[in-house]
Amino acid sequence: MTRELAKRIENYVRQLPTLQACHQAIQELYPELKVRWTKIYGRRWSHVWGDETSMFSAGRRVQINEGWGIVLDEPCPIPEPELTQMVQVLKDYLK
Amino acid sequence: MSSVSYQEWIDSVVKPEQIEKYLNQGRDFVNEELINQALLANRQPSKTRLREIMAKALELQRLDPDETAALLNCQDEEIWEEMYQVGYQIKEKVYGRRIVTFAPLYVSNYCVNNCVYCGYRKSNKETVRHRLTLDQVEAEIKALVQQGHKRLIMVYGEHPLSDVHYIADTIACAYNTKVGNGEIRRVNVNAAPMSVEDLKILRDVGIGTFQVFQETYHHKSYQRLHPKGTIKANYHWRLYSLHRCLEAGVDDVGIGALFGLYNWKFEVMGLLLHTIDLEEKFGGVGPHTISVPRIQPAVNTPFTKNSRYLVDDDSFKKLVTVIRLSVPYTGLILTARERAEVRNDVIKVGVTQLDAGSNIGVGSYSENNLDYTRQQFILGDNRTLDEMIRDLAKMGFITSFCTADYRCGRTGECFMSITKQGKIHNLCMPNAILTFKEYLLDYASPETKTEASYLIDKELDALPNEHVREKVKSMLERIEAGERDLFL
Numbered sequence A: 001m002t003r004e005l006a007k008r009i010e011n012y013v014r015q016l017p018t019l020q021a022c023h024q025a026i027q028e029l030y031p032e033l034k035v036r037w038t039k040i041y042g043r044r045w046s047h048v049w050g051d052e053t054s055m056f057s058a059g060r061r062v063q064i065n066e067g068w069g070i071v072l073d074e075p076c077p078i079p080e081p082e083l084t085q086m087v088q089v090l091k092d093y094l095k
Numbered sequence B: 001m002s003s004v005s006y007q008e009w010i011d012s013v014v015k016p017e018q019i020e021k022y023l024n025q026g027r028d029f030v031n032e033e034l035i036n037q038a039l040l041a042n043r044q045p046s047k048t049r050l051r052e053i054m055a056k057a058l059e060l061q062r063l064d065p066d067e068t069a070a071l072l073n074c075q076d077e078e079i080w081e082e083m084y085q086v087g088y089q090i091k092e093k094v095y096g097r098r099i100v101t102f103a104p105l106y107v108s109n110y111c112v113n114n115c116v117y118c119g120y121r122k123s124n125k126e127t128v129r130h131r132l133t134l135d136q137v138e139a140e141i142k143a144l145v146q147q148g149h150k151r152l153i154m155v156y157g158e159h160p161l162s163d164v165h166y167i168a169d170t171i172a173c174a175y176n177t178k179v180g181n182g183e184i185r186r187v188n189v190n191a192a193p194m195s196v197e198d199l200k201i202l203r204d205v206g207i208g209t210f211q212v213f214q215e216t217y218h219h220k221s222y223q224r225l226h227p228k229g230t231i232k233a234n235y236h237w238r239l240y241s242l243h244r245c246l247e248a249g250v251d252d253v254g255i256g257a258l259f260g261l262y263n264w265k266f267e268v269m270g271l272l273l274h275t276i277d278l279e280e281k282f283g284g285v286g287p288h289t290i291s292v293p294r295i296q297p298a299v300n301t302p303f304t305k306n307s308r309y310l311v312d313d314d315s316f317k318k319l320v321t322v323i324r325l326s327v328p329y330t331g332l333i334l335t336a337r338e339r340a341e342v343r344n345d346v347i348k349v350g351v352t353q354l355d356a357g358s359n360i361g362v363g364s365y366s367e368n369n370l371d372y373t374r375q376q377f378i379l380g381d382n383r384t385l386d387e388m389i390r391d392l393a394k395m396g397f398i399t400s401f402c403t404a405d406y407r408c409g410r411t412g413e414c415f416m417s418i419t420k421q422g423k424i425h426n427l428c429m430p431n432a433i434l435t436f437k438e439y440l441l442d443y444a445s446p447e448t449k450t451e452a453s454y455l456i457d458k459e460l461d462a463l464p465n466e467h468v469r470e471k472v473k474s475m476l477e478r479i480e481a482g483e484r485d486l487f488l
Helices: A002-013 A018-029 A080-093 B003-013 B032-041 B047-058 B065-072 B077-095 B134-147 B164-176 B196-205 B219-225 B235-239 B241-248 B264-281 B313-326 B340-349 B385-394 B412-420 B425-442 B446-452 B454-462 B466-480
Strands: A035-041 A044-050 A059-063 A068-073 B098-108 B151-156 B186-190 B253-256 B289-291 B331-334 B353-355 B398-400
Touching: A002 A018, A002 A080, A018 A035, A018 A044, A018 A080, A035 B196, A044 A068, A044 B412, B032 B065, B032 B264, B047 B065, B047 B077, B047 B313, B065 B264, B065 B313, B077 B313, B077 B340, B077 B425, B098 B134, B098 B164, B098 B385, B098 B425, B134 B164, B151 B164, B164 B186, B164 B196, B196 B241, B219 B235, B235 B241, B241 B253, B241 B264, B253 B264, B264 B313, B313 B331, B313 B340, B331 B340, B340 B385, B385 B398, B385 B446, B398 B425, B425 B446, B425 B454, B425 B466, B446 B454, B454 B466
Parallel strands: B098 B151, B098 B353, B098 B398, B151 B186, B253 B289, B289 B331, B331 B353
Antiparallel strands: A035 A044, A035 A068, A059 A068
16 A cells, blocks of 8 residues: 555656645545645644535544644544555655 | 834834735725715615525625625614524524633733723833733643633733744743643734734744734724824734735634724724635635624723714624624624623624633733733623633533634634534534533532533534434543543
């Protein structure tokens, strides 16, 4: 999964901003996953991009690094180990 | 500060290019001709038209200036009664039967301005000046946390002594202070207009909402009330402060007007035009909250009693109602400036946030004293937080200390998208229940526990989604077992 995700991001990053490239790649691998991207400022997770229509239910916050986080709809369809791997890949792209 | 260095300081703060980029063909959005024409053209609205406008507001659509002007000009008390009902319905539809509660924390009252209506004006020699040290901020925070507060609005006078770095340091101190189970989880800020660069410093420290009130939208009155040569005399620097805020990435902003400085109908129209301009320029993101401060007496400040535009209680209730209907999806803040009986009445037309247990003297929470010489104005409602919660419970409202939205990415465009569809209470009511439970366990008096605990079961039963209800039940059990800060 790690390699596949990175490969897809690499493909998209040539045509799209990094964030959208990451989003697109994840949506291809996990079409059922609803994901919103946030910038983290202290306690504040500011909405940046993603599917707002699914925000009517509670989400799960996953911190990528100091500055970036994602919010996923629950129940999260990705097995925990894969989610951890996904975050590791995203760390390389979102500084 | 000498006059020369003061001017240099103003020049270093104000960035004209950060105003000009937002003007519409060189003009600001407060089109007085449009406002006056709208008020004139809609001076005798029919009942039918007013009811059509109410129906539009109930669908959570923002009203246009003509529609708002028609509501403002309503002369029929029966229709006003209908509008009060609609205000309540809108509020319940968007936000549910919850009231978000916070405390104001005045951090520094040094001020370079000379606003004639303000107790903190530079020339007011009867005001005792004080700027909190970080140790004093910590003491204030501890006193507030021990009341049960989770949300603050931190307030700063405009002065080099309270520049953005000082503000950031005091906010960080507020976030880092813990007392037992308690802590401040959201710090909103009311401070002077700043540049985009300075606002990014506040963004990085993790503020909630940034508030700047225009005071009056009426250009000539603004110039009259804010003496030439002061930084606040720059109408446009203030008017576009929240545009800069959104540009800087602090995507929750709060607007307001100080009612009593000019004609209240004009000010409501100004607030609407402010909302519209923000929404047009920032992809639908308007103000997160609208505040309705009404001028109150202040030490050695005769203007507060002599202004020809003072707003009586009846007109005040009406203006709050029209704002509720005009921007149905935005939070509406009613502060303890107002007397308890006014607040208890006006809450019902659609207010979403209140402060409680407030003490606006700089350093006064930790000293537990009421010192008018350290206050910007004199508060009308001195109920403690516990008393307020009990009174709200008697009216059927649950007090919320929820701070989840801005910690879960529900900010700016995302928050607006949810509220405009009337869906935010799906998340906020569960969080209200959870934070209210924390309050009852950690801070409530026996009397409040007796009178307000019923709200937990009542609101839990009323949650429409069974899955969410079960989740909240489980979280309530965890809170009973000692966990804190659980949220959806």
